[in-house]
Amino acid sequence: MTTLTDIARPRQSSTLAEAPVSLASDERPLAKRLGPGRRRQGAAALGPLVLLAAWVAGSASGVLDPRTLSAPWTxxxxTAELVADGRLQSNLAVSTQRAGLGLLLGILFGAALALVSGLSRVGESLVDGPVQIKRAIPSLALLPLLILWLGIGEPMKVITITLGVFVPIYIQTHSGLRGIESKYVELAQTVGLSRAAFVRKVILPGALPGFLLGLRFAVTAAWLSLVVVEQINSTSGIGYMMELARTYGQTDVIVVGLVLYGLLGLLSDGAVRLLQRRALSWQRTLNS
Incomplete structure (x- = not known):
């Protein structure tokens, strides 16, 4: 097991300390111009609205063939017809359940592996290598093997989503664990924190930004994996609805499915970003 000092890698700060004060003051306006700043209300919706406007204009002018891409009003x-006969709600519920279960399992699996690898040299030797190998192999490339092992039922679909989710959770959380600044380690040693208290009060809060960043990637990976697995001999879900529409040449139903996938991804990413702002408010307090 590593010591408290081994968990964090010290960062070089002498260069910053020796920098002239005038340099820091000169760079402040540049940092304000180039920094992310605070986005205005509704700024995130600007891109999708521009895309929608282009779609409407292309359909109204006849540039977009309705056989290739259905018009927004179609x-x-x-969508109203699918809602009226209940198909949309039932397939959406199945897809959300699959993605949610795979995401939950992937988060638990990836976070557990990151803790084992990030808090122990032995754990890192045993875990990090296999995870990096899995990182180089797309989850979808494992589909033929998973189908042979598990068939084409729900377990195969959920595990495929889990495999797509746990890698970004592991990578970002592990990076957060290893990126704890050495001054916090020294402070913990000075006040005599036990290892358990150090992990609980320093390591886990310090790794939270990395975990939440990994969660954003994981949410996207969950929906991407879902799109594929639902089109493999499924009997329910948005992907099944789209595959059935392809068989009958129903472009409008396919576009409905694509819009749903896009909205689900956008809303889930927005939820994670909101969670980031709430959970990491202490960072803004420390930096101010």
Whole structure:
């Protein structure tokens, strides 16, 4: 097991300490211009609205062939019909359940492996190598093997999503664990914190930004994996609805499914970003 000092890698700060004060003051305006700053209300919706406007204009002018891409008003009508007969709700519920279960398992699995690898040299030797190998192999490339092992039922679909989720959770959480600044380690040793207290009060809060960043990647990976697995001999879900529409040449239903996937991804990413702002508010307090 590593000592408290081994958990964090010290960062070089002498260069910053020796920098002239005038340099720091000169760079402040540049940092304000180039920094992310605070986004205005509704700024995140600007891109999708521009895309929607281009879609409407292309359909109204005849540039977009309705056989190639259905018009927005056709998609709205088709959505209303799917809602009226209950198909949309039932397939959406199944897809959300699959993605949610795979995401939950992937988060638990990836976070557990990151803790084992990040808090122990032995654990890192045993865990990090296999995870990096899995990182180099796309989860979808494992589909033929998973189908042979598990068949084409729900376990195969959930495990495929889990495999796509746990890698970004592991990578970012492990990076957060190893990126704890050495001054916090020294402070913990000075006040005599036990290893358990050090992990609970320093390591886990310090790794939280990395975990939440990994969660953003993981949410996207969950929906990407879901798109594929639902089109493999499924009998329910948004992907099944789209595959069935492809068989009958129903472009409007396919577009409805694509819009749903896009909205689900956008909303889930927005939820994680909101969680980031709430959970990491202490960082802004320390930096101010």
């Amino acid at each position: 998609v709205v009508t088709t």
